[in-house]
Amino acid sequence: MVGKTGDDGPEDFRDLHNALVNTESIGQFLREMAVMAARLVGSDLSCAMTMRSGGRPMTVACTDPVAEKVDAVQYELDHGPCLHAMRDGRMVKIEDTADKARWPEFERRAAAQGIRSCLALPLTSEGKRVGALNLYARRASAFGAEQARRAAAFAENASGVLTLAIRLASRAALIEQLRSSLVSRTVIDQALGIVMARERCTQARAFVILQTASQNSNVKLRDIATAIVTSVSGEPPQPPPEFGQHD
Numbered sequence: 001m002v003g004k005t006g007d008d009g010p011e012d013f014r015d016l017h018n019a020l021v022n023t024e025s026i027g028q029f030l031r032e033m034a035v036m037a038a039r040l041v042g043s044d045l046s047c048a049m050t051m052r053s054g055g056r057p058m059t060v061a062c063t064d065p066v067a068e069k070v071d072a073v074q075y076e077l078d079h080g081p082c083l084h085a086m087r088d089g090r091m092v093k094i095e096d097t098a099d100k101a102r103w104p105e106f107e108r109r110a111a112a113q114g115i116r117s118c119l120a121l122p123l124t125s126e127g128k129r130v131g132a133l134n135l136y137a138r139r140a141s142a143f144g145a146e147q148a149r150r151a152a153a154f155a156e157n158a159s160g161v162l163t164l165a166i167r168l169a170s171r172a173a174l175i176e177q178l179r180s181s182l183v184s185r186t187v188i189d190q191a192l193g194i195v196m197a198r199e200r201c202t203q204a205r206a207f208v209i210l211q212t213a214s215q216n217s218n219v220k221l222r223d224i225a226t227a228i229v230t231s232v233s234g235e236p237p238q239p240p241p242e243f244g245q246h247d
Helices: 009-022 026-041 065-077 081-088 104-112 145-199 203-217 221-233
Strands: 045-053 056-062 092-094 117-125 128-137
Touching: 026 045, 026 056, 026 128, 026 145, 045 065, 045 081, 056 065, 056 081, 065 081, 065 104, 065 128, 081 092, 081 117, 081 128, 117 145, 128 145, 145 203, 145 221, 203 221
Parallel strands: none
Antiparallel strands: 045 056, 045 128, 092 117, 117 128
16 A cells, blocks of 8 residues: 655655656556556546547546546547646646536536546656546545645656656567567578579679569568578578567
8 A cells, every 4th residue: 555645655656766767668557657546546446547649638547447438538628637737737627527517527527427526637758748647536525735736746756757658668669669670681692692592693683673573563672582481491581689688
């Protein structure tokens, strides 16, 4: 159980850091973050995380289906606490959805899901607002000063770890792109060698032959190369070792 913020602020950060290190994907990490937020702030809470994807908001993690449904209502209506927290960079609170005071239609539909109060906080990455942490409670006025303080401290710590998570995800994507490029280059080089031996030509001439075959058949150059290597070796080309592997 995560303790109070203030003295336990660093502990919150360590918990988030450990979750990031020990999870296998950014999606799993985001769900762990939602679960920790709900546990930290109060009892019987639902939590979801909204982030922008292609300029549009989407729920990237949630503790339960109710949180996801309440998020979806806001995306449909284009207003609500999570969207305003993300857009304005400020905490947004609804004391009681039964009042229908600020966003009547959203509050009516949230109440229909059993949600009586809401708290949303912005999440940032490198100074940019990238999402919102959305907390939903089944009783009115569930988010007092102490709960809001805990949520704000958690969101601040989460924003720092989120920046790291995004960097790691970007790095993983880059490594995969590089590895895919290396696989293609290796297969093409092998095919070039085979064509050079068959045609008794230079590497430049062999590449023209492969390129012409690719254009005439409307088949990717890598696929043409793979077919040539397979026809000679009797098996598909094998990928190079993973990055970081050593004999």
